[in-house]
Amino acid sequence: MTKLVPNPNESAWKENLKVSFPLDLSYIPIGLACGILLHAAGFNTFNTILVSLLVFSGGAQFLIASMLTINSPLLTIVLMLFFLELRYALLGSSLSKYLHGQNTLFTFFFACSLNDENYAVNYLKFSTDKKWTPKDALQVEHFTLFFWTISNLVGSLIGSALTIDLTVVHFALTALFLYMIVMQLKDLLKVFIAFLAAGLAIFFLVLTKSTLGLVAATLVASFVGFMLDKYFRSRRHKTHKKSIFLKTFKNPAGTPKE
Amino acid sequence: MKWDAMQHFLLILLCFGVALAPRFIPLAFFRKRKIPKWFMEWMEFVPICLFTSLVVKDIFINQSYAFSISGQGPELIAAVLVIGIAYWTRSMLVSVMAGLAAVFLLTFVL
Numbered sequence: 001m002t003k004l005v006p007n008p009n010e011s012a013w014k015e016n017l018k019v020s021f022p023l024d025l026s027y028i029p030i031g032l033a034c035g036i037l038l039h040a041a042g043f044n045t046f047n048t049i050l051v052s053l054l055v056f057s058g059g060a061q062f063l064i065a066s067m068l069t070i071n072s073p074l075l076t077i078v079l080m081l082f083f084l085e086l087r088y089a090l091l092g093s094s095l096s097k098y099l100h101g102q103n104t105l106f107t108f109f110f111a112c113s114l115n116d117e118n119y120a121v122n123y124l125k126f127s128t129d130k131k132w133t134p135k136d137a138l139q140v141e142h143f144t145l146f147f148w149t150i151s152n153l154v155g156s157l158i159g160s161a162l163t164i165d166l167t168v169v170h171f172a173l174t175a176l177f178l179y180m181i182v183m184q185l186k187d188l189l190k191v192f193i194a195f196l197a198a199g200l201a202i203f204f205l206v207l208t209k210s211t212l213g214l215v216a217a218t219l220v221a222s223f224v225g226f227m228l229d230k231y232f233r234s235r236r237h238k239t240h241k242k243s244i245f246l247k248t249f250k251n252p253a254g255t256p257k258e
Numbered sequence: 259m260k261w262d263a264m265q266h267f268l269l270i271l272l273c274f275g276v277a278l279a280p281r282f283i284p285l286a287f288f289r290k291r292k293i294p295k296w297f298m299e300w301m302e303f304v305p306i307c308l309f310t311s312l313v314v315k316d317i318f319i320n321q322s323y324a325f326s327i328s329g330q331g332p333e334l335i336a337a338v339l340v341i342g343i344a345y346w347t348r349s350m351l352v353s354v355m356a357g358l359a360a361v362f363l364l365t366f367v368l
Binding site: 022023025026029030042043044046047050051054055056057059060064068070074077078081082085086087088089090091092093094095096097099100101102104107108110111112114116117119120165167168169170171172173174175176177178179180181182183184185190193194197198200201202205206208209210211213214217218221222223225226229230 | 260282287288296302303304305315336337345348361
């Protein structure tokens with residue numbers, strides 16, 4: 001029986017490595033892909049390492065690579081990136097309540113290595129594990145950053161040694177986003193909102209002819225989701241029946257561990 | 259125009275700036291203030307909408323920002339496959355690897 005009790009002497013960093021490990025592993029193929037694409041776009045190995053450390057965003061780095069290959073001017077790339085990264089304002093705000101009382105320097109480092117995937121892990125840990133501290137969260141970020149950077153470095157080196165079909169490599173990011181969408185689909189309302197976002201994304205992207213369309217689609221679709229959620233909740237209050245839209249799906253892989 | 263390493267370096271620094279600002283400013287701002295409840299409820303829907311938009315852009319929108327699915331057969335089929343695998347396994351690694359393998363094989367077949 002003693003084996004089932006978590007060992008309090010086990011160092012926290014090992015625990016945090018365990019938490020971040022599935023993410024670390026999945027960063028390897030994506031990081032490799034990104035390194036290969038950056039190399040194809042003309043980045044040398046040093047710059048590939050630097051961009052992985054400083055920007056640390058699969059989406060952003062894929063975007064830089066693809067815009068460099070179509071010879072976009074510097075300012076356009078930076079502007080596009082700004083709109084792509086704007087979403088972190090929303091992700092960051094939703095994590096901020098867990099960082100109450102942290103100093104500015106800590107917040108700065110936390111912001112530097114925040115990205116979609118470690119956000120998802122940390123948000124889940126913060127909301128389900130009362131013992132999860134900002135320090136643990138930062139360590140998870142750093143583990144993912146480490147694996148990401150090394151994978152990019154190796155990808156850059158592979159890119160200089162081999163020729164690889166880039167369309168296949170590019171799909172790594174799409175697959176990653178698809179996975180993250182599926183993880184968010186907890187009820188029928190979310191499925192509906194995902195479809196709405198898809199439709200709006202096509203509409204706004206074609207309309208604006210820029211990634212600004214992504215921001216517009218996200219803002220509108222998420223706001224509709226918020227309003228519908230409010231509406232179903234208030235109706236439940238009156239009828240004492242839970243709307244089928246808000247019923248939580250069964251998890252096919254069994255009950256979540258957390 | 260062919261870029262040199264120094265221009266790439268400058269690009270990275272600028273990208274660092276625009277990537278950091280939206281991550282740091284709200285995080286620092288709301289750290290000391292209470293976030294309104296409606297805002298948090300709204301934020302719950304943001305990730306799913308953003309990821310869906312990004313996937314849609316990758317699969318259905320071409321380089322000149324027009325709707326197009328020509329030549330996207332392998333990606334479309336692989337995307338459906340990834341959704342299924344993600345749903346059943348809940349594993350990021352398995353989902354991504356299966357997706358890559360599927361696109362790789364399907365580009366040969368189609």
